[in-house]
Amino acid sequence: MQRIVFYLFLNLTLLSSALAGGRLPATGGVTQIEGAGGGGLVPWALISGYGTRDEVGGSAFYTRVNTPGFSLTSVGAAVGVFDRVELSFAHQSFDLGDTVPNTHIGQNILGLKVKLYGDAVFDQDRLCPQIAAGVMVKRNHDYDFVPTLLGAMHGNDVEPYLAATKVWLNGPFGRSLLLNGTLRYTRANQFGILGFGGDRGDTRKLRAEASAGLFLTDSVIVGVEYRQKNDNLSVFKEDNAADAYVAWVPNKHFSVALAHAELGNIANKKRQRGPYLSLKADY
Template sequence: MRIFYLTSPAFVLSCILGLSALTAHAGDRLLATGGVSQIEGAGGGGLTPWALIAGYGTDDQIGGSAFYTHARTQDAFELNTGGVAVGFYNRIELSVSQTKFELGNTIPHESIRLNTLGIKLRLFGDAIYEQDSWVPQVAVGALIKHNEDFDFVPQLIGAKDATGVDYYLAASKLYLDALFGRNIILGTTLIATKANQFGLLGFGGDLRDDYQIKPSYSAAVMLTDNLLLGLEYRYKPDNLSAFNENDAKDVFVTWFPHKRLSITAAAVDLGDVADKTNQTAWYLSGQFSY
């Protein structure tokens, strides 16, 4: 059963129009402090959630974002993700997304869909305004995922479940005028997960079917007033004997032609994906924020 469809440009456009109607009193945080949209829908980097709450809403505002991401590897795997996130009073973030993963020449003309519902709660700290404190902003979150095509490929290669939950603890900090007068953002996220390839190949496997805590690291610097350069590294579990799974890493550049609009381009190293080794990819992502 298909639960929802998010990966069309028309859906994202309708979300942008809907979000635009709410922007009259939102959007007072600094540029880029909601992060970009992570591939599972949460506010963060491209690969990993950050402690920052999506959008530009302050403690008495509601903010949010809508995004669409396209990625393609050299062996014709394609990933399309769309979704929205809403941040309430810089405290709680709710997100929803869907990823469609085209299987390329591994299984021509076939794809896998992954639905993700996310929730994030800022526990303490303020990554932006508490510049006189070393304490980062800290948040906890959960990404509830359901693989619609579990019995197609994931189950056949040994995955145990179609549905799984990633739990995470994230710490992020913005440092103003920190590097040659430029702002930098640093973050660490610990993710408790059983997901295979983020859940695209199901959850758990014949090698392991228990939660593992995997760290992720992020760093980004504002090269100019509207250009962000960053990198990420995300450790991943290896649960399936059928296919090896490697860590993921990327280098990204985000351009902000307007505070509410960002365009991100990235080079991604995914390692082995299914039966293909050494998969590198590029991705392009657009985001509207308020």
Template sequence: MQAAALICATSLTAHAGDRLLATGGVTQIEGAAGGGLMPWAVISGYGTDKQIGGSMFYTHAETRGDFTLNTTGVALGLFNRVEVSGSQARFGLGDTVPGAQIRLNTLGVKVRVLGDAVYEQDSWLPQISVGAQYKYNENFNAVPKALGAKDRSGVDYYIAASKLFLGAINGYNLLLNANLHATKANQFGLLGFGGDKHDSYRVYPAVSAAVMLSDNWLIGSEIRYKPDNLSVYQENSAQDIFMTWFPHRNVSITGAYIDLGRIANKDNQTGWYLSGQINY
């Protein structure tokens, strides 16, 4: 096992892309390159416009209401232009529905349409990407349907803008991101899509900012607004404060404090998540 791990690590280093450290972001919970909660306009991995890059990740989150989330996935970045991703989230319902969990599968695609978040420093134009995420809820009939959700599957559409400002805050690099999502997903799709209050697409914003404290440390915050489609339970925005450590060019570890508001029958769902990622 140790020999296999060493061979894998050596292979990743040998074939690593040539983009700058952290320019592929980390991986958000639905599998796209970005922050923990929202896609950014960046493309996964370190591949340049002549290379293929990508990432693999695992995320574990827990809230004070005994909810847990485990997400695994992979993403492939093609020539710093196109990203394809796949992930599965497993949401444990704790004592709300003891012993039950919901599995949500997500397939995503993202295309960089213009700009470069890093290298076009002489322009205020951000990097802009458009994306879509198809989501399928394997356990729709167990809980989401009973709560009033209309569909087990749905597609989220988004446009993302990202810009890195070198030395913008007392010599530290500043990364800004803004998104618009068109979605019907309840709790990212974990509670199905659409509901008795609303069953049509609406557009919601998300924003984030991050500062590079050093070559190996990134700290930031995000907020993502979400639909409130189900009359039985109100849904709130999601936000976090995160810190990412890059102990090696190909490895990142992210820890965060999260505030998800109300989830199902429980208010004030704060907690934490820890995510590990391998990039190439």
């Protein structure tokens, strides 16, 4: 089933290539690890792809994060419809390393994002940001093994969020500046990879996320991100996540992002940090 959904999204992005391309470079963001348009860790209010209000755009992505104890691979695709609605799909595979040898945890994520108000780029005479509401539907395929043993209460969940993004074309030093803030209503453990809820808490809580990016040139962006997370499992402490990134967007069809990710404690491994690589093709 996951392959059918992935190929459906991929075919839609390929079919949209003849229709999209009117927006400014980098205004679809890179792709967030859960499939939404945004930064690596945080969804933005921007809609994936380069389609304008009269176009359909899309993207496909591959992301890899490595830490000393674990690795995460995420692949997926997104479709942006009339710069108003975004549909996304991501499949994550989490390698448990020597914690549980030869074991992976798989998670599928379906996403929907709707732009509610404003335009992050073209409303330069207004302080109000672009605002979008989204939801991620997550299904952990291996909940009955490791997540259950750790005390997780659920293998599936729904995460609503609200994002606000603003771009200043004439920001510091005459360069463009992007700021984003996101509120997510969640009870996920490690993004849902270790299930949802636990013995320390089984209710959703509002968690804050933020991104900042500065365009050093028209095609090179540097920035930082921060993501607040839950701490639902008493067996292992869960820390907040952050990254520092550089993204290269040479044209409207390809981008690459490199980052150093700080993920803190994951399961029985402390101080999990390491490189993050994300490749994206836009249409």
